[in-house]
Amino acid sequence: MRINWNYIKMIGLVVLIMGLYAFSNHRNDKKKVNGIKIEFVGDQNLYVTPAMVNKLLIQKYGPLVNVPKENLVLNTMEKVIEANEMVKNAQVYLTMNGELISKILQKKPIGRIEGPTKYYLDDEGNRMPLSSNYSARVPIITGNITGKCLEDVYVILDYINKDDFLRKNVIGIHIENEENYQLRFRMENFVVNLGNVKDLEEKFNNFKAFYAKAAKDKTLQEYNIVSLEFDNQVVCTKI
Incomplete structure (x- = not known):
């Protein structure tokens, strides 16, 4: 039986890519938050301040710097911020270098x-x-x-x-x-x-x-x- 080396090479390449992807994701999940940034979009009149947002998150989760990224549930954090009566919408995400960004739209x-x-x-x-x-x-x-x-x-x-x-x-x-x-x-x-x-x-x-x-x-x-x-x-x- 003739062996189709091209087929075997293709399977090997796919397995290698999947392995590298899984390894990369595992390493990424083990990384820790190395900073927090609060950004306000739209109206710049600050009815709620960055310090107030940080306090909300700390009261709920404790200090977030050095917390493993895999421990964060970002959509839950958004709901915590949006619970503030002055906040209309919040978007929370992590950058590739581990910075936790909160973009906040205040009520007008x-x-x-x-x-x-x-x-x-x-x-x-x-x-x-x-x-x-x-x-x-x-x-x-x-x-x-x-x-x-x-x-x-x-x-x-x-x-x-x-x-x-x-x-x-x-x-x-x-x-x-x-x-x-x-x-x-x-x-x-x-x-x-x-x-x-x-x-x-x-x-x-x-x-x-x-x-x-x-x-x-x-x-x-x-x-x-x-x-x-x-x-x-x-x-x-x-x-």
Whole structure:
């Protein structure tokens, strides 16, 4: 019987490669963590700090430097970091040289609730605690704060944040009730009665048209109430 040496060589090569791969993986698993690095992506305002993240991991796992890589469960570590109320998402991985990297995306506040309990409303409409490290410059929410009203406030804030003019100028929302929300502006003395959250685009377009004309005429200071509650019109009350 003729021996097919090419076939035997191929099998030997495959076995050798598999052996080297298994050996490499075994050696890699035996390596230890030689450093930890915390990186924040997106907004650089640090509501949670690298020291706070390190503390979370140490409380759960103890010191991680010199821990064998095979002892780490990375997706579990991600969940530990994401348990922090200021963290939106975490990605944990090991580099080839043994450095443990944690990339963290923080929650983004879009409004600050000033009621019996103080907290932020984030960009997904969820509660976010205040931070002792950084205070966000976002509109202040006051008044009759209820669950339904906060849902409406989130809709208003979401619209405001997509509009350059409104985002730069609206500094507060006061909740009268579910049918009337008042806006306060940075440079003006008047309040804007928005009404409910229906037809926001039409209401704000009407308001911006009024604002542009009044600014041109230099009459903005003559008003104390600007109402957008009525269909397709702006009703103003002078001082």
